[in-house]
Amino acid sequence: MTATLTHSVGIPESEYLALRDRIFEAIWSELDPLEQRIENDEQVPHDIVMPILERIGALGLLVPREYGGSGLSIAQYLPIIAEFAKVQGGLRVIVHVHNSFAHALSEIGSDRQKADVLPGTATGRNSVAFALTEPGFGTGADLGSTAVREGDDYVLNGEKWLITNSDIASHFIVFAKTTATDVSAFLVPRETEGLSIAALPETMGCKGTEHGRVTLDSVRVPADALVGVEGQGNEHLERALEISRVFIAASSLGTSERALELSIAHAKSRVTFGKPIGTRQAIQRYLAEMATDVYALRGILADAAQKWDAGERIPAEASMCKLFGLEAVGRVTDRALLIHGGIGYTRAHPIERLYRDARLNWLEEGTPTIQYLVTAGSLLDGYAFSDAFETSRTN
Numbered sequence: 091m092t093a094t095l096t097h098s099v100g101i102p103e104s105e106y107l108a109l110r111d112r113i114f115e116a117i118w119s120e121l122d123p124l125e126q127r128i129e130n131d132e133q134v135p136h137d138i139v140m141p142i143l144e145r146i147g148a149l150g151l152l153v154p155r156e157y158g159g160s161g162l163s164i165a166q167y168l169p170i171i172a173e174f175a176k177v178q179g180g181l182r183v184i185v186h187v188h189n190s191f192a193h194a195l196s197e198i199g200s201d202r203q204k205a206d207v208l209p210g211t212a213t214g215r216n217s218v219a220f221a222l223t224e225p226g227f228g229t230g231a232d233l234g235s236t237a238v239r240e241g242d243d244y245v246l247n248g249e250k251w252l253i254t255n256s257d258i259a260s261h262f263i264v265f266a267k268t269t270a271t272d273v274s275a276f277l278v279p280r281e282t283e284g285l286s287i288a289a290l291p292e293t294m295g296c297k298g299t300e301h302g303r304v305t306l307d308s309v310r311v312p313a314d315a316l317v318g319v320e321g322q323g324n325e326h327l328e329r330a331l332e333i334s335r336v337f338i339a340a341s342s343l344g345t346s347e348r349a350l351e352l353s354i355a356h357a358k359s360r361v362t363f364g365k366p367i368g369t370r371q372a373i374q375r376y377l378a379e380m381a382t383d384v385y386a387l388r389g390i391l392a393d394a395a396q397k398w399d400a401g402e403r404i405p406a407e408a409s410m411c412k413l414f415g416l417e418a419v420g421r422v423t424d425r426a427l428l429i430h431g432g433i434g435y436t437r438a439h440p441i442e443r444l445y446r447d448a449r450l451n452w453l454e455e456g457t458p459t460i461q462y463l464v465t466a467g468s469l470l471d472g473y474a475f476s477d478a479f480e481t482s483r484t485n
Contacts, residue, residue, distance in 0.1 A: 100163030100399070101155075109147055109160060114173055116146045125178040129443065134180045134298035136258065140214050148174075148185055150212030152193035157208035159192075164333065165395040168340040175344030179296030179447030182341060187255040190337055191218040191263060194330035195277070198317055203277050207261055219259035221250040221278075221304050222327060229460060231273050231324055235266035235306060244268075244276065244316065246284075246309040254454075256287050256302035263330075264306065265323050273323030276315045284309040295446030328405070335408040335455045336394050339415030342451045343387045346419045349426040349444050350380045356430055367429070376425040383418035390414060406468040413461040419448045 100106065120142050128134055143149050151167055153159020162170075167189070174182040192211040195218050196204060210216030226249075227234050235248025246266055253262070260280050268274040278285060284307045289300055317326060354377060357368030367373050394407045423445045427434045434441040452458065 100166045101161060106162070106166050110166075110170060113146050113148055113170055116142060116148075117173055117177055121181055122177045124181075125440075125443070128178050128180055128298040129437070132292045132297045134184065139181065139184070140258075143185065144214045149188055149214045149217075150192075152189045152196070153208050153212045154196050157196070157204060158212040159208070160212075163395075163399045164336065165392070165399055168336070168343075168391055168395055171337055172340045172344030172347070175341040175447075176348035178298070178443070179450065180298030182344075182447075183254060183296050183299040183450070184258070186334075186337055186341060187219060188214075188217050190334040191220050191330065193333070194218070194220070194263065194326075198275070198326045198329060199277065200314070200317070202314065203317070207277070210260070216260040217255060217258050218261050218263060219253055219255045220330065221253050221262040221264040223252050224249060225251045225303075229456065230327065231271075233265060233267055233273060235264070237266040237268050237274060237276060239268070239313070240310075242313050243310050244313065246276065246278070246306045246311065248306050250304040250306075251290065252301045253304050254299060254301050256304060257289070257300035262304065263317065263326075264304075265327060266306075268320045268323075272321035273327075274320045275317040275323045275326045276311055277317055278306075278309065278311055278315060282309050282311060294449060295443070296450045329403075331455050332403065332405055332408045333398060335412035335461070336391065336398070336404075338451055338454045339387065339394075339411035340391055342415030342419035342448065343384065343391060345444055345448045345451075346380070346384050346387065346422040349419075349422050349441065350377070350384055352439075352441060352444075353377060353380065353426045353429045373429055376429055380422045380425050383422050387411075387415055387418050406465050406473050409456075409461040409464040409468075412455065413458055413465070416451045416458065419451055423448045 121139065124135065124138070147160055150159030151162050151170060153161070155161040171182070171186055174185050188211065192208060196208060199207070207216050207218065211218060223229070224234055233248070235246065235250070237244045237246045246264060248266060250264070262278045262280070264276045264278045265273055266276065286305045286307070288303045290302055293301065357373050357377060358366055360367045390411050394404050394411050397404050397407060426441050427445055430439060430441050433439055436442060
């Protein structure tokens with residue numbers, strides 16, 4: 091009963107490794123040195139960052155090649171977004187949202203929408219944001235925004251908030267009710283009359299990115315701004331958020347890997363009572379627990395990526411990845427702070443920032459309770475994610 095997607099083969103290995111290595115080198119030589127500036131100013135210097143991201147190819151990673159992007163498979167993309175999660179969190183958020191919803195548009199948009207928008211996303215001229223969450227409502231189909239058909243147009247009214255990358259987005263995928271029960275999606279350019287954007291207060295971690303308030307006041311868009319057909323909005327958001335949850339889990343992996351690396355180094359170099367603290371059983375236990383979480387998270391991410399790239403839908407797996415990832419990065423950064431002690435609680439050390447940045451993973455693409463709901467609902471509906479285990483048991 092598994093639904094299918096378009097098979098994704100990615101790009102040749104030699105080309106991929108060259109791209110990955112170029113991005114990794116720039117992450118550490120050009121972007122990581124911006125950490126203190128971004129943390130102090132609580133603002134990403136887009137005039138510096140965006141040209142770097144464009145030059146190294148980080149903005150078109152999931153844009154199909156026919157639109158000027160790299161066309162990576164999900165398995166190829168995950169290590170790159172994980173590496174971005176090791177440095178300042180605002181940089182990871184920009185790359186994640188930009189690529190996630192360019193990817194979503196490539197799957198759910200019309201040929202005209204893709205041709206109009208995607209070539210620009212590969213260069214950073216365009217960027218797509220996901221306008222779903224509302225201040226007075228819950229999640230998914232619980233929306234107050236409306237879209238009313240008037241002749242050849244739709245008129246949108248409502249309010250969205252916590253819309254990530256709202257400061258740089260050229261287009262928003264806006265979800266609104268077209269009937270009392272049906273949700274539809276619309277591709278709305280930033281400059282459309284009646285659409286306004288306001289900043290919200292700064293966040294605890296992942297400093298420098300904007301999660302703004304988007305107001306739709308009689309926003310009029312042509313009928314071809316509709317993504318798919320009326321009433322297809324829930325299907326669109328489920329498909330977009332499904333794979334994006336895997337991307338969040340990969341971000342949790344990157345943060346966890348960095349915290350573990352720093353903790354191992356600290357356990358070797360920090361000496362008390364004449365011995366490195368890594369010789370003590372309590373510290374060894376922390377390191378072993380952290381490594382176990384990292385190893386397990388790598389495994390489930392590899393499984394989810396393999397299934398998606400093979401053309402499968404993965405609703406339960408994606409939510410389990412997201413859920414385990416946020417729990418794992420929470421445990422890992424908790425233990426990293428304990429290993430580092432008081433110095434880890436100061437801004438003198440990256441652990442303090444990693445600890446704060448990781449907490450956004452709880453909230454992106456749905457809270458833990460949403461992941462419980464999706465996973466359990468899939469299982470109760472008969473979703474057979476365990477087929478592989480059944481096959482191996484009976485062979």
